[in-house]
Amino acid sequence: MPFINVKMAVGRTLEQKRELAEVLTREMVRILDVKPEWVELVIDEYPRKNWATAGQIHADKYGPGCGSQGIEEK
Amino acid sequence: MPFINVKMAVGRTLEQKRELAEVLTREMVRILDVKPEWVELVIDEYPRKNWATAGQIHADKYGPGCGSQGIEEK
Amino acid sequence: MPFINVKMAVGRTLEQKRELAEVLTREMVRILDVKPEWVELVIDEYPRKNWATAGQIHADKYGPGCGSQGIEEK
């Protein structure tokens, strides 16, 4: 505790996951005044056909991929 | 917000996912009086060996597959 | 199975929850070809200070309440 669950599009690199884990944990520790070893982070990755906004599947809305190049999150 | 998470057996078609996203969002908008673009839907798909009811794994209870033909949900 | 989890702002009426449960279940049954008794729905309700979009807490962005009157979801 605390426990962080990140849901995001599949396709990020291991390096991005490493940085997410490191940075989000560091900020949780700082803001909440907790010990680092209590912070757990789990990443759920989704293909774009399993995520929708405003009723439209992201695979239809943005095409394949993730992030800023023609992507649902950008 | 609102955020809908659907957990279901793996194996549905893209068309079924499209309809799920469209219909569930439309009904959320109508019932809760929210804007469509605020509604997000995420689908988690599970193999039957990762789901159990009454202590029995669905792979054992229903065999492979999903939906109505000899299936855990039917 | 399937299992539906709805996360939304606190403040909806019992009648809205009833309709959500009834309609979402009916549509899941129709689209996924499952038996009604397999569909479970759970609602998580959040105060606006526990939800943020684009880094801003909804309590700050929209004030108190839920739904269409000056609300985060509208």
Place this chain on the structure above:
Amino acid sequence: MPFINVKMAVGRTLEQKRELAEVLTREMVRILDVKPEWVELVIDEYPRKNWATAGQIHADKYGPGCGSQGIEEK
């Protein structure tokens, strides 16, 4: 998308929640190359009798409260 769910002990201030939302979103945007408005964050708060580590309820292990003063997260 992305969607961040933070589970933590009940008792943090609105100011801490504001900072969590602001900082975690900013870092997600930077690391994942997404647009700020796609990032949603939801906080689940738990009393210590609803959380356990190593089979021991935190209410028993740490007493009441949250954070660094004799707390499960410190």
Place this chain on the structure above:
Amino acid sequence: MPFINVKMAVGRTLEQKRELAEVLTREMVRILDVKPEWVELVIDEYPRKNWATAGQIHADKYGPGCGSQGIEEK
């Protein structure tokens, strides 16, 4: 890791939560061959108006309460 999330009707005693945490953790440790201190358990409690089966809110189906006396789980 592992992380156990139990969703159940509100109303159980602290003693029941203690036993849940102790027993579920012990069994996870035994079956998965993990260290006890890696096992975290979090309990989400729901009022019956926030849970539905087959499209019917449990508050309507079972009345108030939890467990075996005229209850949704019994």
Place this chain on the structure above:
Amino acid sequence: MPFINVKMAVGRTLEQKRELAEVLTREMVRILDVKPEWVELVIDEYPRKNWATAGQIHADKYGPGCGSQGIEEK
């Protein structure tokens, strides 16, 4: 209801999942006084690059695999 979600490292056998489902359900039934058929269990499996403790990805901390041989949970 109740609903149990177990998040764990990928790599366990079907036999371990069967035992988890059977034992966790049996204990829930005994402790909470509920009917077995109301208990659902869903298992989420994670590769070690999607899980972190204290800001460090488990793939870096423990290498590949799961459980007791040089593993994050042991």
